[in-house]
Amino acid sequence: MINQMNKVWKRLLFLAVLTAAFALPGASWAAEKPDAVKKDLLEKGKKVYFKRCVWCHGVEGAGDGPSADRLFTRPRNFNQGTFKIRATDSGHLPLESDLVLTVKNGLPGSAMPAWGEVLNEDEIVAVVNFVKTLLVDRNFDDADEEVEVQQFGEMPWKTEAGPLKEQNLFLGVPQEAIDQGREVFIKNKCFECHGGMGRGDGNPTMKDDWGFPIVAADWQQCWNFRGSRRDPYNPFNIVRTISTGLNGTPMPNFREQITVEDRWKIAAFVNSLCPRKKIDKLTNKPINDFLISSMYTKEAVAKKIDDPMWQAPDDDPKLVKRAKDYPGTLNKKHYIGMAGQITRGDRNFKPKVDNLWVSSRWNPEEKAVYYLVEYHNRFLPTTPEFPEGVAIQWPSKLQDLYGAEKPYFIYGDSKKPVDVWKAVLLPKDYNPTAPPKDDGFQLDVHVEELNGAGFDKVEKKKTPPTVEIVDSVFKQGRVKILFRRSLETANKDTDVQIPSEKFIPVSFMQWSGVNKEKNEHMAISTWYYTILEPTIPDSIYYMPPIMAVTFLVLEGWLVWMTKRTRRMYDEGKVN
Amino acid sequence: MNNNKTLTSVILLLVGCGVFHYLIFPIFTPKEPGWFLNRYVYFLLMVAYIIGYNIILNLKPPMFFKATTVWGVGYYFYDAVLHPHIPWTLRITYMMLWSIGTFLYITQDPVTFKEFRKPIVKTIVGDYRMARIVVFIALPVLVGFATYQSLLPKFEEPVELRTVHPAPPATTKVHGKSYTLEGLQNPFRIDEQDKYKDSFPFLDADKQEYVKYITEGGTIFFQNCHYCHGDQLNGLGMFSHVFNPTPANFVDPGTIAMLRESFLFWRVAKGGPGLPNESTPWSSAMPPWEEHLKTEEIWKVILFEYWYTGWHPRTFDEESSSGSEKKKE
Numbered sequence: 017m018i019n020q021m022n023k024v025w026k027r028l029l030f031l032a033v034l035t036a037a038f039a040l041p042g043a044s045w046a047a048e049k050p051d052a053v054k055k056d057l058l059e060k061g062k063k064v065y066f067k068r069c070v071w072c073h074g075v076e077g078a079g080d081g082p083s084a085d086r087l088f089t090r091p092r093n094f095n096q097g098t099f100k101i102r103a104t105d106s107g108h109l110p111l112e113s114d115l116v117l118t119v120k121n122g123l124p125g126s127a128m129p130a131w132g133e134v135l136n137e138d139e140i141v142a143v144v145n146f147v148k149t150l151l152v153d154r155n156f157d158d159a160d161e162e163v164e165v166q167q168f169g170e171m172p173w174k175t176e177a178g179p180l181k182e183q184n185l186f187l188g189v190p191q192e193a194i195d196q197g198r199e200v201f202i203k204n205k206c207f208e209c210h211g212g213m214g215r216g217d218g219n220p221t222m223k224d225d226w227g228f229p230i231v232a233a234d235w236q237q238c239w240n241f242r243g244s245r246r247d248p249y250n251p252f253n254i255v256r257t258i259s260t261g262l263n264g265t266p267m268p269n270f271r272e273q274i275t276v277e278d279r280w281k282i283a284a285f286v287n288s289l290c291p292r293k294k295i296d297k298l299t300n301k302p303i304n305d306f307l308i309s310s311m312y313t314k315e316a317v318a319k320k321i322d323d324p325m326w327q328a329p330d331d332d333p334k335l336v337k338r339a340k341d342y343p344g345t346l347n348k349k350h351y352i353g354m355a356g357q358i359t360r361g362d363r364n365f366k367p368k369v370d371n372l373w374v375s376s377r378w379n380p381e382e383k384a385v386y387y388l389v390e391y392h393n394r395f396l397p398t399t400p401e402f403p404e405g406v407a408i409q410w411p412s413k414l415q416d417l418y419g420a421e422k423p424y425f426i427y428g429d430s431k432k433p434v435d436v437w438k439a440v441l442l443p444k445d446y447n448p449t450a451p452p453k454d455d456g457f458q459l460d461v462h463v464e465e466l467n468g469a470g471f472d473k474v475e476k477k478k479t480p481p482t483v484e485i486v487d488s489v490f491k492q493g494r495v496k497i498l499f500r501r502s503l504e505t506a507n508k509d510t511d512v513q514i515p516s517e518k519f520i521p522v523s524f525m526q527w528s529g530v531n532k533e534k535n536e537h538m539a540i541s542t543w544y545y546t547i548l549e550p551t552i553p554d555s556i557y558y559m560p561p562i563m564a565v566t567f568l569v570l571e572g573w574l575v576w577m578t579k580r581t582r583r584m585y586d587e588g589k590v591n
Numbered sequence: 592m593n594n595n596k597t598l599t600s601v602i603l604l605l606v607g608c609g610v611f612h613y614l615i616f617p618i619f620t621p622k623e624p625g626w627f628l629n630r631y632v633y634f635l636l637m638v639a640y641i642i643g644y645n646i647i648l649n650l651k652p653p654m655f656f657k658a659t660t661v662w663g664v665g666y667y668f669y670d671a672v673l674h675p676h677i678p679w680t681l682r683i684t685y686m687m688l689w690s691i692g693t694f695l696y697i698t699q700d701p702v703t704f705k706e707f708r709k710p711i712v713k714t715i716v717g718d719y720r721m722a723r724i725v726v727f728i729a730l731p732v733l734v735g736f737a738t739y740q741s742l743l744p745k746f747e748e749p750v751e752l753r754t755v756h757p758a759p760p761a762t763t764k765v766h767g768k769s770y771t772l773e774g775l776q777n778p779f780r781i782d783e784q785d786k787y788k789d790s791f792p793f794l795d796a797d798k799q800e801y802v803k804y805i806t807e808g809g810t811i812f813f814q815n816c817h818y819c820h821g822d823q824l825n826g827l828g829m830f831s832h833v834f835n836p837t838p839a840n841f842v843d844p845g846t847i848a849m850l851r852e853s854f855l856f857w858r859v860a861k862g863g864p865g866l867p868n869e870s871t872p873w874s875s876a877m878p879p880w881e882e883h884l885k886t887e888e889i890w891k892v893i894l895f896e897y898w899y900t901g902w903h904p905r906t907f908d909e910e911s912s913s914g915s916e917k918k919k920e
Contacts, residue, residue, distance in 0.1 A: 066791035067899070071813035072822070075793045083813035127829045129822045299832040306835065307748040355830035358818055359862075359878040365818070420751045422874060424864065519749050542835045543874060547746050556742040564735035571727055578715045 047162040051112035054145045061146025064139050069147075072127065077150030088366035089126040090228055094147055097154035098225060098264035101243040104163040106261040106269040109156060111163065115144040117245060124248070124300035125240030125370075133298075166259045169276040171251060173284075178292065178335055185292050185335060186249040189284045197285030200278045204270060210235060212452050214289045215493030217394040220448040220530075225264040231394055232267075234493070236330070237370065238290035239300055248295055251283035258282060291330030293351060302371075305350035308522065308546040310376035310385055317377045317386050319486040321496050326388055328375055349373045349390075352524055354539040360426050360471045367539035368528035369393055372406070378503070378516070378548045385514055385548060386486070387499040389439075389524070394493050395448040396441075396457075397529025405527035405538075406497055407438035410512035412467065414520060422521045422543045426536060427468030435512045436466035436474075436525070437483040439497045443490050448530075456491025467510045471536045479507040503548075516548035600652040603644050604660060611637045612671070634672045638664065654706035658697050665689040751874075756850070757866050765860045765881050765889075775853035777904075778887070779804040779894050787898065808895030811888050819876070824899055834876045841900050848902040855893045855904075860886075 065073075072091035074080040079093030092099070101118055102110040119140050120132035131140060148156045155161065173193060178185030201207070211217035214235030224230045233241060239248040243257055258279045261269035270279065293302035318325040328346040329336070352374055356367040369391050378385040389406055396404050411423050412433040421432070428434030443457040463485055465477045482505045487498045505511040514520065524541040527533040611633075619633035641660065645652065652660075666689075669682050677685070697707045714722045762771050782801045790799060792806040813822075819838035821828040826840035839846050847855060857865075863875030880889055897904055 063789065063791075066794060068822075070791075070793055071809055071817075081813065082810035083817060086814055127817065127822060129827060131823075134823050134825070296832060298827050301832040304832070304835070307746060309746060353833040355833035356818070358815075358830070359876055360882070363883075420749065425874070425876065429864070519746075540833075542833060542876065545748055549746065550744055552744065553742060556739060559742060560735035560738040563738040564731040567734040568727070568731045571730065575715055575717075578712060582712070582716060 047164050050109045050156050050161050050163045053148045053156050054141075057142040057145045058149060060139070061142035061144070064135065064143040065146050068131070068135070069143065073147075077147065083127070086365040087127050091127070093226060094150040095152040096225070096264070097151040097156075100262040100264060101256075102260050102263070103165050103168075103256065104260060105166060105271070107263060108163045109154065109161060111165065112141070112144060112148075115147065116140055119144060121245045122300070123242040124244050124246070125237075125242060130246060130300075166256075166271065167276065168252065168255050168259055169280065172277070172280055180294060180335065182297065183295060184247065184249060186251060186287060187292070187336065189251070189288065193281050193284040194288045195285075197278075197281035197283070197288075200274060200282050201285055204273055204282075206282070209266065211394075211493050213492040213494070214286060215392050215394065217452075217493030219266075220395045222266050224266075230265055234392055234394070235286045235289045236291065236392065238287070239293075239295050239302060240370065244300075246297065246300060248300075249287060249290065249292070251280065251287045254283035254286050255279045291332075292335045293330075293332050294335070301353060302351045304353045304544075305348070306544050307519075308350045308352075308374055308376060308544055309348065310378045310387075310546060310548045311345070311347040312549050312551045313377040313379050314551070315379075316382065317379050317384070319498070319500070321388065321487045321489055321498055325377070326375070326498070330373055347375050347377060349375045350544075352541050352544065354391075354524070354526060354541050357426060357525075357536055357538050357540045360536055362535065362537040364531075364533060364537045364539065366531065367526075367533075368531045369526045369539050372524055372526065372541070374524070376546065380516070380551075382502075383504065384500055384502045388496065389499065390494060390496045391526065392493050393495055393528055393530075395530050396443045396446060396490055396495070398442070398447055399529070400442060402529040402532050402534060403527075404441045404443075404495070404529045405438055405525075405533075406441075406495070407436050407466075407525040408499060409468075409523045409525060410435045410437075411521055412510050412512055414512065414515070414518075417521070424470070425523055425542055426471045426540065427466075427474050428470065430469050430473075433510070434468040435510060436464075436468055437499060437501070438464040438466055438525070439485050439488070439499070440464055441488060441490075441495070441497070442529075446490070452492050456489045459488045459490055459495075461485050461488045461497070465511075474535070477507075477510055479510065482507075482511055514548065517550050519545045519547050522546045596648075596650045597652055597656065599648065600645060600650045600656065603648075603650075604641065607640055607644070608637070608667075611640070616671075630672050630674055634668060653710070654697065654703050655710045658693055658707055661696060662690065662693045665693070756854075759854050759857050760867070763857045763861065765856075766886050768886070770853075770856070772851075772853040772857055775856065777852045777856075777890050777894055779808075779890050780852070784898055784903065788901075804891050805895050805898045807888075808891035808893070809899070811884065811892050812895055815880075815883065816892065824896060836874060838876075841896050841902075844902075847896055847900065847904070850905060852890075852893055852897075852904040855896075856889060859884075859889050859893065 070081055072079075072081040072083045072087070073094065074084070074091075077094035079091040081091060084091050097109055099110040099115065099118075101123075102108070102114045104110055104114070118128075119135070120130060122128045122130035135143070173189050175184075175186045176188045177183075178187045207214075207218055209216070209218040209222065209232040211232070216232040216234040218232055222230050222232070238244060241248060241253060241257075242262075243253050244250075245253060247253065255276075257267070258270050258274065259276075260271075261267050274282065295301065296303050313325075320326075328349050330349050330351075333346075333348060350373065352372040354367065354369055354371055356364040358365060371391065373390040374387060376385065376387045387408060389408070391406065393404070409425075409427075411417055411428070412435045417432065423429055423432035423434045427436070439461055440463070441459040441461040443459050446457045463481060463483045465479075465481060465483055466474050467477050468474045482501055484500045485497060486500045487496075489496050501514075503514045503516070505513070512520075521543045522545065523543045526539040527537075528539070533539070615636075616630075616633060619628055620630055621628055624630070641664070644650070666686060669677065669685050669689075698704045710719070713719050714726060717723050759772055761773065762769055764770070779801075781804075784801075787799065787801050787805065790802045790805075792802060792809055796803040796806040812820075817828050818830045819828045819834065820826055820841060821831060821838075824841040825843075826838045828838065831838050841847050858877070860879065860881045862877040862879035864879050866875060884892070
């Protein structure tokens with residue numbers, strides 16, 4: 017009975033919508049039937065599903081496979097027919113082509129890999145059709161189901177692909193469009209969830225349809241956009257998400273509120289926030305900058321993070337030209353990929369921080385080196401029991417390392433101990449739901465210098481402190497910590513002594529307080545190298561002209577020789 | 592008249608190579624190359640085109656132009672056609688040989704050599720005025736620039752060479768029990784693996800004991816290992832990009848396909864910290880799984896990895912038998 021009534025209502029609603037569609041000249045969408053399940057493919061699809069998908073998505077497709085509890089962003093529960101990335105309206109079922117694209121490209125930033133390299137087209141279509149039969153609450157073949165495919169328009173600007181062969185960077189979107197997009201962003205209050213700088217730090221209390229915690233996307237890490245389709249810089253992906261919303265999440269569609277033209281402008285704004293890096297096609301992540309160069313700095317190194325000296329953009333300088341108005345040379349920011357420490361002791365399967373950005377300078381007169389470590393974390397802790405932390409790890413004794421030898425990457429080992437500079441921090445006057453401050457939040461910060469000889473043999477050093485945090489700030493989802501240490505210290509036993517012009521192993525650790533991370537329950541990087549770059553030699557100014565002039569003289573001699581030979585031919589002295 | 596012919600030849604070469612490189616090359620490099628649609632056939636066709644129009648139109652280009660074309664085509668081959676791409680050090684060696692070949696072609700007799708030298712000599716003595724000015728200014732500038740580049744301090748990440756497969760020890764102790772790796776078998780390999788190609792984990796786990804073990808092994812894999820070794824067992828898990836060396840790709844024929852199960856057992860149980868002291872550094876992030884998994888769980892994961900990838904472990908048959916023969920002697 018209720019069902020009958022429902023159907024009547026749905027039909028009435030449909031009629032109303034239909035009339036509206038005809039009445040409104042601007043509304044160009046139209047209702048269609050969802051793609052029916054292709055029954056002849058189910059047997060093949062089932063085989064693929066139970067070999068490849070069942071481990072995360074579960075036997076019944078309820079997103080409860082063996083891996084589910086150890087994943088943040090849990091696997092999709094298919095039973096409700098709720099799919100995030102679609103070309104159809106909010107709440108509607110997806111098109112078959114949407115699901116095929118998702119399987120092919122995976123969902124970057126989650127554990128869902130791109131299957132396009134492993135399965136062929138037939139297998140993907142088959143498994144998609146099998147997944148469609150795992151719906152319990154809805155049915156692709158239901159007569160009442162309808163889908164409205166959205167209109168996204170065309171990208172209104174001409175963009176440049178940039179210098180990478182395999183990746184379109186979509187450079188050169190007009191600044192005007194970006195600025196207008198920012199206005200639309202403010203008008204529609206996107207910052208309430210995504211934060212003022214788009215780092216997803218707006219709302220700490222969001223839940224998805226199943227009651228699991230969920231966070232807003234960090235726009236400055238567009239390679240982690242689930243719907244990026246392995247084309248992270250393409251603004252189309254953003255227009256699609258604004259137009260269709262993400263089913264099952266708090267992200268609504270803005271079909272009514274924002275015109276298609278304005279959606280493209282928001283996309284331009286969102287897109288402009290994402291640093292341009294070379295993205296590895298296989299892992300959907302930026303390629304790590306395995307060599308962290310510390311820039312030789314003649315003048316005194318600035319001790320304030322706000323100083324222009326530390327304002328290098330995140331973009332790879334080889335891909336994006338830098339503004340010319342910066343005085344002096346900017347150093348490079350290095351991308352450091354982070355993973356959960358899932359190797360020893362108390363393992364961390366759901367780290368909150370995906371990467372760090374590290375830049376460095378050193379000054380030979382001051383005999384000191386500075387490392388600016390930056391990372392995104394949407395929310396910081398408020399309790400001293402689980403403070404936030406970030407650390408730089410060094411081999412304690414560089415002279416004892418033979419060749420490319422390094423200590424064990426988790427707090428060293430008994431033969432090769434490590435020196436860890438850990439910044440422990442807690443923001444002042446902060447709570448996660450507080451509105452953002454323009455200058456950011458100041459941090460209560462102190463250094464713990466640790467001596468590690470194994471993940472279970474970590475102790476605080478008793479020698480005098482050597483590492484300083486000269487400045488730190490937490491601003492709109494970004495933590496910035498500026499470390500300083502003199503190159504040499506009195507305690508040569510457990511403090512690393514930093515030489516210049518040498519490759520020195522270095523690695524990083526990070527603890528998210530809100531995730532209750534502590535000790536070896538952390539995020540970690542592998543070993544990188546850092547080098548204190550030497551100054552540019554003076555000979556670079558006089559040697560090139562000398563060489564050029566010498567070469568010119570040689571050329572003159574060649575001309576003289578050739579002419580003489582020719583004359584000898586002419587005079588018949590040589591045959 | 593002669594100049595016109597040379598000009599035609601230059602235009603046909605540039606336009607033709609452009610068309611070949613930008614339009615025809617993509618056609619000849621599909622994802623799966625065939626016996627005709629492959630890059631080497633493409634290259635032969637391109638060479639045939641260059642020779643073809645010169646002969647058919649009777650262009651007879653000058654020697655200098657011929658020689659540069661031959662040299663350029665060789666460079667193009669090593670740069671764009673030859674696959675996989677060769678490192679630049681090797682390319683320099685190949686191009687040296689190619690240059691020598693080109694030189695031999697030029698100097699096949701004094702007439703061709705003289706003809707080849709003609710434009711060079713004319714540039715030097717000033718018969719070609721513009722060419723001389725350009726060359727004589729450009730070259731010193733280039734030399735200066737090269738000096739600048741070589742003096743500019745540059746740093747590249749040091750290259751680290753690694754042994755791929757370490758030598759396993761003779762015995763290993765896991766969870767208090769000592770195992771001799773030679774002859775050690777997977778206790779759960781109770782049947783021929785290929786019989787279960789089309790079986791379903793979970794669904795057939797009640798009916799087939801082997802599939803039950805695979806399901807249990809897969810469950811452990813997808814709770815512990817997939818972060819690095821990937822949902823596809825191809826070493827591209829969600830944390831894989833962080834590590835250096837990158838996690839092992841089990842689908843690749845060079846990893847588990849050429850190893851014994853006992854080797855995997857040792858490697859999984861002892862992880863990175865259990866690697867031998869020789870050939871360090873390993874820098875492996877592999878956990879010593881004996882800290883997190885039971886002995887039978889390790890064996891089941893190994894069973895699962897072979898079932899999923901379809902590889903068969905190397906067996907002891909030949910070596911064990913040869914070993915026992917030696918003993919008899």
